[in-house]
Amino acid sequence: MGKLTTHVLDTAHGRPGAGIKVELFVLTGDARRALLTTHTNSDGRCDAPLLQDDAFVAGEYELVFHAGDYFAASGVDLPEPRFVDRVVLRFGIADATSHYHVPLLVSPWAYSTYRGS
Template identity: 80%
Template sequence: MGKLTTHVLDTANGRPGAGVKVELFALAGDTRRALKTTTTNHDGRCDEPLLEGASFATGEYELVFHAGDYFAATGAQLPQPRFVDRVVLRFGIADANAHYHVPLLVSPWSYSTYRGS
C-alpha cells in the first residue's frame, strides 16, 4: 500500500523546520475536506504518514504549511504582511500503491517543493 509523507526544511537557517503546523485536505471540485492536522517534529518530519492504508487513495489533495508562524516563533524579522505566510501545495495522487513524499523547502522569502522518495 502507498502512503503520503512530508517534511519541512528551513533553508534560511539550514535546519529542519521543527514545530510547523501542517494541514491536509482532500479536494473534490470546489469542495475542500479536512483530513488531518499535525505538527512537524524536531527533525522537521511528521511522526507518522499523513495518509496510508485504506485512507490513501487517488485524487487531488492540498497541504497547507504554516510557515509564517514558524518563522515568527524563531524570532525572524518579518514584514507585515508576511511575504511567505501559509504555503499551499495542491497536488495529485495517481497511484495508490506508491509512496508520495512532498517536502517543503522554505525561507521567509521563498519556497519550493518536489516529489521525493
C-alpha cells in the same frame, strides 16, 4: 499499499523546520475537506504518514504549511503582511500503491517542493 509523507527544511537557517503546523485537505471539485492537522517533529518530519492504507486513495489533495508562524516564533523580523505565510501545495495522487513524499524547502522569502522518495 502506498502512503503520503512530508518534511520541512528551513533553508534560511540550514535546519529542519521543527514545530510547523501542517494541514491536509482532500479536494472534490470545488469542495475542500479537512483530513488532519499535525505538527512537524524536531527533525522537520511528521511522526506518522499523513495518509496510508485504506485512507490513501487517488485524488487531489492540498497541504498547508504554516511557515510564517514558524519564522515569527523563531524570532525572524518579518514584514506585515508576511511575504511567505501559509504555503499551500496542491497536488494529485494517481497511484495509490506508491509512496508520495512531498517535502517543503522554505525561507521567509521563497519556497520550493518536489516529489521525493
